[in-house]
Amino acid sequence: MEKIEQKGIQSILFNEPPCILSGASVVGKKEGEGPLKDYFDEIIEDAMFGKDNWEEAESEFMKEACNLAITKSKVDLKQIRYLFGGDLLGQLIGTTFGISALKIPFFGLYGACSTIGEALSLGSITISSGAADYVLATTSSHFASAEKQFRYPLEYGNQRPLAATWTVTGSAAFVLSKDEGDILVKGITTGKIMDYGIKDSMNMGACMAPAAADLIYQNLKDFQIKPDYYDKIITGDLGKVGQEILFKLLKDNGVNIERNHMDCGIEIFDDTTQDTHAGGSGCGCSATTLAGLIMNRMSSRKWKRVLFIPTGALLSTVSFNEGQTVPGIAHGVILERR
Amino acid sequence: MKTEPNHKEYNEYVEQITPKHNLCKTCIYAFLIGGGICTLGQCLMQWSMNMWQFSKEDAATFVTIILVFLSVLLTGLNWYPSIVKVGGAGALVPITGFANSVAAPCIEFQKEGQVFGIGVKVFTIAGPVILYGVFTSFVLGLIFMILQKVGLA
Numbered sequence: 001m002e003k004i005e006q007k008g009i010q011s012i013l014f015n016e017p018p019c020i021l022s023g024a025s026v027v028g029k030k031e032g033e034g035p036l037k038d039y040f041d042e043i044i045e046d047a048m049f050g051k052d053n054w055e056e057a058e059s060e061f062m063k064e065a066c067n068l069a070i071t072k073s074k075v076d077l078k079q080i081r082y083l084f085g086g087d088l089l090g091q092l093i094g095t096t097f098g099i100s101a102l103k104i105p106f107f108g109l110y111g112a113c114s115t116i117g118e119a120l121s122l123g124s125i126t127i128s129s130g131a132a133d134y135v136l137a138t139t140s141s142h143f144a145s146a147e148k149q150f151r152y153p154l155e156y157g158n159q160r161p162l163a164a165t166w167t168v169t170g171s172a173a174f175v176l177s178k179d180e181g182d183i184l185v186k187g188i189t190t191g192k193i194m195d196y197g198i199k200d201s202m203n204m205g206a207c208m209a210p211a212a213a214d215l216i217y218q219n220l221k222d223f224q225i226k227p228d229y230y231d232k233i234i235t236g237d238l239g240k241v242g243q244e245i246l247f248k249l250l251k252d253n254g255v256n257i258e259r260n261h262m263d264c265g266i267e268i269f270d271d272t273t274q275d276t277h278a279g280g281s282g283c284g285c286s287a288t289t290l291a292g293l294i295m296n297r298m299s300s301r302k303w304k305r306v307l308f309i310p311t312g313a314l315l316s317t318v319s320f321n322e323g324q325t326v327p328g329i330a331h332g333v334i335l336e337r338r
Numbered sequence: 339m340k341t342e343p344n345h346k347e348y349n350e351y352v353e354q355i356t357p358k359h360n361l362c363k364t365c366i367y368a369f370l371i372g373g374g375i376c377t378l379g380q381c382l383m384q385w386s387m388n389m390w391q392f393s394k395e396d397a398a399t400f401v402t403i404i405l406v407f408l409s410v411l412l413t414g415l416n417w418y419p420s421i422v423k424v425g426g427a428g429a430l431v432p433i434t435g436f437a438n439s440v441a442a443p444c445i446e447f448q449k450e451g452q453v454f455g456i457g458v459k460v461f462t463i464a465g466p467v468i469l470y471g472v473f474t475s476f477v478l479g480l481i482f483m484i485l486q487k488v489g490l491a
Contacts, residue, residue, distance in 0.1 A: 052449065148446055152442070152463065153442040153445065153446030153447070153463075154419075154445075155414075155416055155418065155419060155438070155441065155442035155446065156419070156438060156439060156443070156446075156463060157418050157419040157420075157421065157422025157423070157429060157430065157435070158419075158422060159359070159364075159422065159423060159426050160423075161356075161358070162356075162357040162358060162359060163356045163357065196342075196343065196345055196348040197345030197346075197348065197349060198348070198349065198352060200352075203352065203356055206352040206356065210342075210348075213339065214339050217339045217340075218339075241352075241355065241356055241357070244355055245351075245352065245355070249339070249342075249343075253339050253340050253341050254340075
């Protein structure tokens, strides 16, 4: 039997599945006050993390998460052959300065908020192909650095629409291994760019929902399974608006996931007390929820099979000003407890 | 997917299900906050005219300086965004909003240096208002001059 098996048109099945050996999450104050506060490894009260500016602070979150994940895995740093990671900032400066001290051969990824799905996918392929025994996958986002790059300076007053999401401050890192760990990466479904012509950058749920819907539809088709094959189908940061759209798009195609769907963006904040509107977003949103809540639920045997789908809105201020739409992408990772 | 909406259908659907702020409520808040700022300005004006016998013109300049100062101070303390969150355009349209839009980039981009940070980015938000404000005045002035020359004004 082949170690890596192609399934359908967008999926891969790992017959010798790589495992998530360890995961670590480091989040900011607001996330640490949210509903998932008990699941994070570290909550950093200082948004600057003792650094001089937002970008360096974001790097520090990532550095902390990577070190924590490596410590937890008990793997020697030299054994980690590749690092897959990225963030939201231009030229991936959050990642570059966050991981430079680790000296691990590095592939930089940009998948907007879907980055951790992309990193886990490529990391799993790398391990499964025999190119590495251990791989580190990481991502980060920071509310302030994201606002500064994509929207307005923090002190500028404006009214956020109700469909807007709140960028999560935090980073998560995962050590993948060939055969150690309770949670297996059984397969992946790689998303394609989906664009239904939405131009409203403040309604990212609507930009990303088609990508998530298409990915779920294709995953079920490629593996010839029904939604209830999974205990949970977990999207990254669609928020409340995106979730409603996702249900409708899938229903139009005869797929109902309302019973077992969860969205990390909806889970990570409580809108009624935290004023976050439609939910959380950013690379850190799905990544820290995976390292926190999802891995906890899987290890404690509440969930056996999970389809984890970080979603990204491929927004650029340049293309936005030039009148382009905001395309979406999603990356599916099939997780299964051993 | 098998069934996909076309872009027009999808945009219409999204528009329909996306929650919006209550227009009536936001208008009332904008009126109260905007009205409050203007009332403060008017009080300062009357006060300065009575206290120091300022001319109306001097009093207007005095009011402008004080309102801009207050806005910059509140921006620095990061309180102004909270006022705008409630008041919306009521807090953005008066001169205090303009001051906020200049002060905020100064604070945010100060880390990128005096020249490439503050210098280059100070007017990223206010720039269009300044440019097109000056340009509109120029065009109106030109029209007024022509009308004067032909004896219509």
